[in-house]
Amino acid sequence: MSxxxxxxxxxxxxxxxxxxxxxxxxxLNSTKEDLHRDPDAVGPSPNQVLQNKMMFNxxxxxxxxxxxxxxxxxxTR
Numbered sequence: 472m473s474x475x476x477x478x479x480x481x482x483x484x485x486x487x488x489x490x491x492x493x494x495x496x497x498x499l500n501s502t503k504e505d506l507h508r509d510p511d512a513v514g515p516s517p518n519q520v521l522q523n524k525m526m527f528n529x530x531x532x533x534x535x536x537x538x539x540x541x542x543x544x545x546x547t548r
Contacts, residue, residue, distance in 0.1 A: 484536060
């Protein structure tokens with residue numbers, strides 16, 4: 472079973488890194504966009520929504536990776 476869980480952990484770690492990089496890229500674009508945005512505009516910009524989504528995805532993948540690690544540790548004891 473551990474031979475199955477180790478690739479799952481690696482896959483989740485890759486997804487965490489991808490979400491983190493996409494979130495940081497959205498943050499940089501959102502910062503640039505905010506400088507040129509109309510001050511009267513209401514609501515979040517599309518880049519800000521994407522940034523929030525990517526950071527939430529990162530948290531989900533990290534939680535899943537921690538749970539799989541805990542399962543792996545529980546199985547080895």
